[in-house]
Amino acid sequence: MSKACTRSPAEHSRSLPHLGLGLSLAIAISLGACAGVRGVMVPVSGSVPGTSTVDMLVATTRERTNPAEMFSGDRGPALAFANITVSIxxxxxxxxxxxxxxxxxxxxxxxDFVTLxxxxxxxxxxxxxxxRTVRTIPKRQVLVFIHGFNNRFEDAVYRFAQIVHDSGAPVVxxxxxxxSRGSVLA
Incomplete structure (x- = not known):
């Protein structure tokens, strides 16, 4: 018989808080991945003085989807491209x-970060x-960003815009x- 089966009810109840904490953490992580606002890829009209923009080229192997998300977490049939400008x-x-x-x-x-x-x-x-863009950069430097695990499309776009802007690097x-579906269990 396993050790878990030979524990007294009191021993089981003392181990439950650890299970509850682990289960709570797993649920929070799962829900946190779903907590983002959907539809941020739909361009807004107009800008505000003092904002900055990052104009990027996106290459993806994701599946095309509705305009509100552009690309899903599923694999597409071929390499696809997009030109996206983010306002910071x-x-x-x-x-x-x-x-x-x-x-x-x-x-x-x-x-807020918004899509223009x-x-x-x-x-x-x-x-x-x-x-056209590489000719405008003094040393013709290119920065290629490949996101990590667990990123939705808009996560990757906005994070890369933030990195480019905050670094101040003159790059394409x-x-x-x-x-990636942006969820540990997906």
């Missing part, structure tokens, strides 16, 4: 190193954007995002 609120109202997510859609450019442009482009348009930003 003025430095005085934001925490450097953090993404200021909108609490509701549409976000407020004065306080989100165009799906073909390979030729992506190459044209790249060649290229994001590669692979299929």
């Amino acid at each position: 609120p003025p430095d005085q109202v934001r925490q450097v190193g953090e993404v200021q997510w909108p609490r509701q859609v549409p976000g407020n450019p004065a306080t 442009k989100a165009d799906v482009v073909d390979r030729d348009q992506a190459l044209a954007w790249f060649h 930003p290229i994001l590669f995002t692979w299929p």
Whole structure:
């Protein structure tokens, strides 16, 4: 008989708080992945003085989905491209190193990261954007960002925009995002 089966009821009850804490933590992590506002990829109209923008090229192997999300966490049939511009609120109202997510859609450019442009482009348009943009960078440097595990599409886009902006690096930003549903259990 296993040790767990030979414990007294008192011994079992003393071990339950650990199980409860672990279960609570697992639920919180699972729900935290779902807590983000959906629809942030829909471009907002207008901007606010003092904001900054990051214009990036995105290459992805994710499946196309509705315009509110652009790409899902599922694997697509082929490599796809997008040209996305993210507006970042003025430095005085934001925490450097953090993404200021909108609490509701549409976000407020004065306080939140928002999407200004989100165009799906073909390979030729992506190459044209790249060649045109790289000529504007003094040393023609490119920064390619590949996100880690457990990232939704919009997570990768906004995080990369934050990294490019906060680093102040004069680079051509290229994001590669692979299929991930943004949940440990997905």
